[in-house]
Amino acid sequence: MEQYVIKGGNPLNGEVEIGGAKNAALAILAAAIMTDETVTIENLPNVRDINVLLQAIAEIGAMVDRIDAHTVKINGSFIKDVTVDNEFIRRIRASYYLIGALLGKYKKAEVALPGGCDIGSRPIDLHIKGFRAMGADVDIAHGLVIAEAEKLNGTHIYLDKVSVGATINIMMAASMAEGKTVIENAAKEPHVVDVANFLNSMGANIRGAGTDVIRIVGVEKLHKTEYSVIPDQIEAGTFMFAAAAAGGDVLVKDVIPKHLEATTAKLVEAGCKVEEFDDAVRIISDGKLHHTQVTTLPYPGFPTDLQSPLLAVLTTVPGISRIRENIFENRFKICSELTKMGAHIEVRGSEVKICGSRLKGCRLRAEELRGGAALVIAALAADGESVIEGVPFIRRGYEDICRDLRYLQAEIYMEDILSV
Ligand code: UD1
Numbered sequence: 001m002e003q004y005v006i007k008g009g010n011p012l013n014g015e016v017e018i019g020g021a022k023n024a025a026l027a028i029l030a031a032a033i034m035t036d037e038t039v040t041i042e043n044l045p046n047v048r049d050i051n052v053l054l055q056a057i058a059e060i061g062a063m064v065d066r067i068d069a070h071t072v073k074i075n076g077s078f079i080k081d082v083t084v085d086n087e088f089i090r091r092i093r094a095s096y097y098l099i100g101a102l103l104g105k106y107k108k109a110e111v112a113l114p115g116g117c118d119i120g121s122r123p124i125d126l127h128i129k130g131f132r133a134m135g136a137d138v139d140i141a142h143g144l145v146i147a148e149a150e151k152l153n154g155t156h157i158y159l160d161k162v163s164v165g166a167t168i169n170i171m172m173a174a175s176m177a178e179g180k181t182v183i184e185n186a187a188k189e190p191h192v193v194d195v196a197n198f199l200n201s202m203g204a205n206i207r208g209a210g211t212d213v214i215r216i217v218g219v220e221k222l223h224k225t226e227y228s229v230i231p232d233q234i235e236a237g238t239f240m241f242a243a244a245a246a247g248g249d250v251l252v253k254d255v256i257p258k259h260l261e262a263t264t265a266k267l268v269e270a271g272c273k274v275e276e277f278d279d280a281v282r283i284i285s286d287g288k289l290h291h292t293q294v295t296t297l298p299y300p301g302f303p304t305d306l307q308s309p310l311l312a313v314l315t316t317v318p319g320i321s322r323i324r325e326n327i328f329e330n331r332f333k334i335c336s337e338l339t340k341m342g343a344h345i346e347v348r349g350s351e352v353k354i355c356g357s358r359l360k361g362c363r364l365r366a367e368e369l370r371g372g373a374a375l376v377i378a379a380l381a382a383d384g385e386s387v388i389e390g391v392p393f394i395r396r397g398y399e400d401i402c403r404d405l406r407y408l409q410a411e412i413y414m415e416d417i418l419s420v
Contacts, residue, residue, distance in 0.1 A: 001418065002391040004402060007411035008361050008382035011248035011287065014408045018236045018254045019045040020070070020229035022397050023094070024191035027168045028198045028229060029053050030097035033062050033076035034105045034176065035202055037224035044070045044229060048396045052088045056095065060084055076105070083110040085144060091115040092396075096124055096165055099145055100172035103136060108148045113140065117368035117393070118330065126163050130170035133157050134177050154179030154218055162187050162298040167214065168195050175204040177218040186214045189299040190259045194230045201225040233259040234305045235398060238373050240264075240283050241309040242405070244272050245316055245381035247287025250408055253280045262302040266294055266310060270317065287381075291319030291356060296326050308334055308374035315343035316381045317356040324351045334371040337364045341382055358383060366390030369397045376401060380410055387415075 020043035030053070032039040044050060046069040054072065058064040060082065063075040082102045089095045093116025102109035116122060124145070128138045133156075136149035154177050159166055167187040172195075174181035186192065188210055196209030202222040208214045236255045243250035244267055257264070257276040264274045264281065269292050273284040291314065296304040304327035314321040315338050325331045332352055335345045340362050344355040361384035366372025372394035379386035388394075391414065394401060402414045 001389065002414055002416050004376065004388040004391060005413055005415050006361070006376065006379040006386045006388065008379050008384060008386065010246065010409060010411055012243045012246045012250050012380070012405070012408040012410055013248045015251040015253055016239050016404050016408060018231045018239070018252060019043070019399055021045070021191050021194065021232040022047055022049060023164070024194040025050055025229045026053055026094035027097045027172070027191065027195045028227065029057065029072070029074065030094070030101040031172050031195060031199055031202075032074040033057060033079060034101050034172070035222040035224060036075070036077035038073055038075045039202070039224055040071065040073050040226040042071050042226070042228040044072055045232060046070060046399050048392065049092045049094060052092050053094060056084050056086060056089045056098070059086065082106050082108045083144070085112040090143070093117070093122070093165070096127060096145070097169060097172065099127065099131070099147055100169035103131060103147045103149065104152065104173040104176035107150065107152065110144045110146045113143055113145060117370070121329065124165070126159050126161065126166035127169045130157050130166060131173060134173060134181065152177035152218070154181040154216070156182045157184065159183065159185045164189050164192060167192050171196060171206060171209070171214060171216055172199065174216040174218060175199050175206065175222070176220070179218060181216045181218070183214040183216070184212065186212050187298055188212060190230055190233060190256070198225070198227050201227055231255045234303065234370070236260055236281070237263040237303070237306040238309050238377070238398070239404070240267060240281065241306070241313050242377045242380055243283040244270065244285045244289060245287075245313040245377050246410070247285050248408070249282070249284045251280055251282045255279060255281060257281050262300060263306060266292060266302065270313070289313070289317045291317050291321040293322045295324040298327070304328055304331065305370050307331055308371045309377055311352065311354070312338065312374035312378040313381075314354045315345065315356060315378060316359055319356055321354045321356065322351060323354070326350065333367055334374055337375055338378055340364065341378055341386070343378075360384055361386035363387045364389070366393045369393050373398065373401065376405070380405070
């Protein structure tokens, strides 16, 4: 069993390079099977969820050639099966993108119901509503989502809730439908734009990604492309919050500062100095921060995926801070772990009230990806040593957070307790 051992209280100093966006890459990998020509994808993050998806794509017959840790070539012409199911794919969320990709290309898909971190009920009714509106029959049986259509027709879809997953999934299927699809109340996240750019580079006709109305004119075929995934704004934000909590001077490289505006705004409000460059941001924190308030919202609002990292920071800041979580109903699970460290947090439904204090290191358990990253941040800021179990959750989305934090002079190492 892997665990992180962290000695807190050291400021972070130095540079960290940010990898490709996990959530963009997952959708792009699924979309890559929609052409019979070879697609090359660069700047792929080498994280668990990506490897699980690549394995599933290989299992249905596509050629998956991992050129190196961050580059893959995929050829979907060899696909012989539209049923995607294995014990690992059932645990990730992004498996749902294979429904849109296979349904768009082959008009049939049978994909294991998505899993993912336990942060709320996470239905996929909007995805299904979209596929049905395009003329597909969609059923759920034996743990699989089964979607089939004689042909897919362009249509008009209003999403009752802003959903990143539903927006991208419908966009993928609509790229190979007959006629024009309009998605209203679409998600505007940078990765929605990245997936649209990727599909367009394969010959799709998608306009308006990044606004709340996306228009897609279906094409018969998609073709080969070479594409580089955008930087991961959530990974970048995690290191920014780590620097804020521990104090120090950190240059976060290979990012798109515009995508980080909500994070930057909160850090400045809390008393950090943030400098923006073309493809980097520098955070300077004396570790003496001010309390603040935040509400999670779809992009360009403050991202739900950074709510737990910010929560960890605010537990260390004197005064009363408040957080409202608007996207997922079960995203305050780390509060009980932070309380073990001496944090004063009151959870009331979708809101928390935090009364900041110094934290003490202790044994902690990560139970989901971003909550796990938040525990790492809390441990970096705490007095004494912490041990964090549940490392595989953190590795779903961070290539090697331990290595990267060590570059920033943190005292952190990974221990495999079977080998000690
Ligand atoms: C994706 C991300 C996740 C991120 C989230 C919000 C992936 C693999 N995961 O998750 O990291 O936290 O976006 O940025 O990319 N909803 C419905 N019905 C649906 C779909 C969604 O009610 O059919 C609701 C959800 O319960 C949630 C909200 O819509 O309250 C937003 O969810 P969505 O944007 O779809 O998140 P995910 O795709 O699950």
